[in-house]
Amino acid sequence: MIPHEVRVHPSEDRLARADQLAWRLAELAADPVAPEPAVVDMVVNRLVDDVAVATASLARHAPTTARDQALRHPAGPGATVLGAAPGVRVSPEWAAWANGTAVRELDFHDTFLAADYSHPGDTIPPLLAVAQQTGASGEQLTRAIVTAYEVQVALVRGICLHSHRVDHVAHLGPAVAAGLGTLLDLDPQITWAAIGQALHTTTATRQSRKGEISSWKAFAPAFAGKVAIEAVDRAMRGEGAPNPIYEGEDGVIAWMLDGPKAAYTVSLPGPGEPRRAILDTYTKEHSAEYQSQALIDLAVRLRESVDLDRVTDVLIETSHHTHHVIGSGANDPQKYDPEASRETLDHSIGYILTVALQDGRWHHERSYAPERARRPDTVELWRKVRTVEDPRWTEAYHHDVPEFGGRVVITLDDGSRVADELAVADAHPRGARPFGREQYVAKFRALTEGVLDVAEQDRFLEVAGRLPELAATELDQLTITAAGLPAGDREGIL
Numbered sequence: 001m002i003p004h005e006v007r008v009h010p011s012e013d014r015l016a017r018a019d020q021l022a023w024r025l026a027e028l029a030a031d032p033v034a035p036e037p038a039v040v041d042m043v044v045n046r047l048v049d050d051v052a053v054a055t056a057s058l059a060r061h062a063p064t065t066a067r068d069q070a071l072r073h074p075a076g077p078g079a080t081v082l083g084a085a086p087g088v089r090v091s092p093e094w095a096a097w098a099n100g101t102a103v104r105e106l107d108f109h110d111t112f113l114a115a116d117y118s119h120p121g122d123t124i125p126p127l128l129a130v131a132q133q134t135g136a137s138g139e140q141l142t143r144a145i146v147t148a149y150e151v152q153v154a155l156v157r158g159i160c161l162h163s164h165r166v167d168h169v170a171h172l173g174p175a176v177a178a179g180l181g182t183l184l185d186l187d188p189q190i191t192w193a194a195i196g197q198a199l200h201t202t203t204a205t206r207q208s209r210k211g212e213i214s215s216w217k218a219f220a221p222a223f224a225g226k227v228a229i230e231a232v233d234r235a236m237r238g239e240g241a242p243n244p245i246y247e248g249e250d251g252v253i254a255w256m257l258d259g260p261k262a263a264y265t266v267s268l269p270g271p272g273e274p275r276r277a278i279l280d281t282y283t284k285e286h287s288a289e290y291q292s293q294a295l296i297d298l299a300v301r302l303r304e305s306v307d308l309d310r311v312t313d314v315l316i317e318t319s320h321h322t323h324h325v326i327g328s329g330a331n332d333p334q335k336y337d338p339e340a341s342r343e344t345l346d347h348s349i350g351y352i353l354t355v356a357l358q359d360g361r362w363h364h365e366r367s368y369a370p371e372r373a374r375r376p377d378t379v380e381l382w383r384k385v386r387t388v389e390d391p392r393w394t395e396a397y398h399h400d401v402p403e404f405g406g407r408v409v410i411t412l413d414d415g416s417r418v419a420d421e422l423a424v425a426d427a428h429p430r431g432a433r434p435f436g437r438e439q440y441v442a443k444f445r446a447l448t449e450g451v452l453d454v455a456e457q458d459r460f461l462e463v464a465g466r467l468p469e470l471a472a473t474e475l476d477q478l479t480i481t482a483a484g485l486p487a488g489d490r491e492g493i494l
Contacts, residue, residue: 001270002268004021004266006021007262007264008247008253008254008260010249015244015247020246021244022174022192024266024268028268029181029186029191030186030191031269031271033274034143035142035274038279043142043278043467044465046109046120046121048441048461049440049444050103050121051479052448053103053105054103055451056364056448057102059486062101062219064487065101066219067081067083067485069094069492070095073494074091077135078132079096079132079133080095080476082480092129092132092229093129095129096130101222104119104220107217108286108364109284111282111290112280115158116171117162120175123148123225126179126226126229131144131183137470138475140182141475143183145278146275150277151178151179152277153281154267155174158264158265158266158267159171161257165206165207166204167204169202172202173231174195174202180194180228186232193231193240194231194234194236197227197239197242198224198228198232200245200252201231202224218343282428282435283427283435284427285427285443286425287362287363287364293404293425294424294425294426294431295316297431298422299353300356300360303357305418307412310412311381311413312412312413315388316406318388318406319389320397323388327386329388335351336350338373338374338378339374342368345373350383355372358377390406396423405422407421427439448480460478460480464478
């Protein structure tokens with residue numbers, strides 16, 4: 001890996017393209033490195049994972065809205081829309097919009113956490129859509145996905161957005177643009193311009209994940225994928241971009257991040273070096289914000305030794321992120337509100353731990369049902385849950401081999417305590433039950449049951465398993481058809 005220092009330069013420096021981070025990302029995208037077998041295998045896993053969680057969300061309101069909008073933009077050759085009838089094709093940026101929203105809706109696919117946060121699987125819908133539109137092969141799509149993961153993970157490791165309340169889709173837009181550079185074998189100058197445009201149009205605040213969280217949380221990464229496709233299209237037609245986008249004196253670092261004196265280090269593979277970043281990412285066994293994964297597993301374990309009727313206090317000792325983003329340190333009263341939206345409950349560790357303690361499991365729909373959140377015994381226990389930051393867990397979170405768990409201390413009415421801790425989720429690569437292909441397939445079967453018949457499940461899994469060998473004429477099979485999906489219940493402009 002080659003470390004690249006990224007800092008602000010005044011305009012008079014006339015920073016050369018070759019010294020800009022966006023250019024180095026574009027060069028990475030242009031380097032024709034064949035992915036290793038383990039990497040290819042994980043790309044297939046993540047494609048299956050994306051389609052699994054998307055299928056389970058197709059009848060929900062936000063994915064229905066996005067799908068309705070996409071279907072207003074038929075195109076040829078076009079791209080497929082998850083759930084739509086066979087033969088339906090729409091413009092690729094709109095397919096990315098619809099499919100990306102469905103993938104993100106349940107907050108149930110892969111994650112990577114370091115200096116910042118990400119869901120790298122969000123890169124797959126726009127890359128697949130453009131691959132279908134342009135007649136790319138499965139091998140080209142695989143390489144593009146590898147590039148997008150490599151770029152997003154590198155940015156997440158090197159540049160913190162959340163401390164300035166900038167949403168993590170600002171790392172997603174450039175990752176998609178770089179992946180498209182690989183997919184289409186673009187000259188680095190074109191990819192460089194597209195990365196600049198994509199970053200410029202995807203910098204947004206984290207209010208989408210604060211207070212009363214709305215359906216926009218699902219749309220935000222789909223929007224990033226959509227505008228990245230549009231950025232590449234413009235760049236291919238010869239249009240430019242803000243220059244330099246990261247390092248300029250009025251650029252992203254100077255005014256949105258750590259300011260004119262800031263310096264970051266972003267490490268990227270050198271020429272010909274294998275791209276393995278996807279192997280450092282991890283999926284979710286439970287449909288909830290990633291910091292809750294280990295704590296759900298811990299709650300299931302703890303409930304066997306606790307009489308919940310006797311609980312007077314529940315303390316979660318955890319990292320800065322968990323405390324301040326999904327814990328009581330966020331100071332969001334909505335996180336303790338039984339009338340809160342699903343998106344808000346998904347980011348409330350107090351609610352999540354309570355339900356996991358009471359039910360001994362987690363379900364992507366039943367655990368968030370309004371009647372579940374309003375149960376009097378749930379509300380009573382929920383409001384006894386609080387979080388504190390423990391420096392030990394914060395350090396573990398930022399370690400080279402990070403941990404995303406915590407310690408739970410439950411106090412009973414006689415003053416006695418029950419305590420336990422868990423460093424990583426059971427499904428994590430270092431967990432008690434790490435996910436492999438068998439677990440990804442089982443997750444797919446469980447989430448698509450009742451939406452897809454078994455024959456359609458089998459067909460998709462067979463095609464996805466052959467991703468690296470698929471011919472261009474077969475990429476349109478990387479979708480699913482579901483019967484009885486609802487149409488949108490409101491009209492808009494499009």
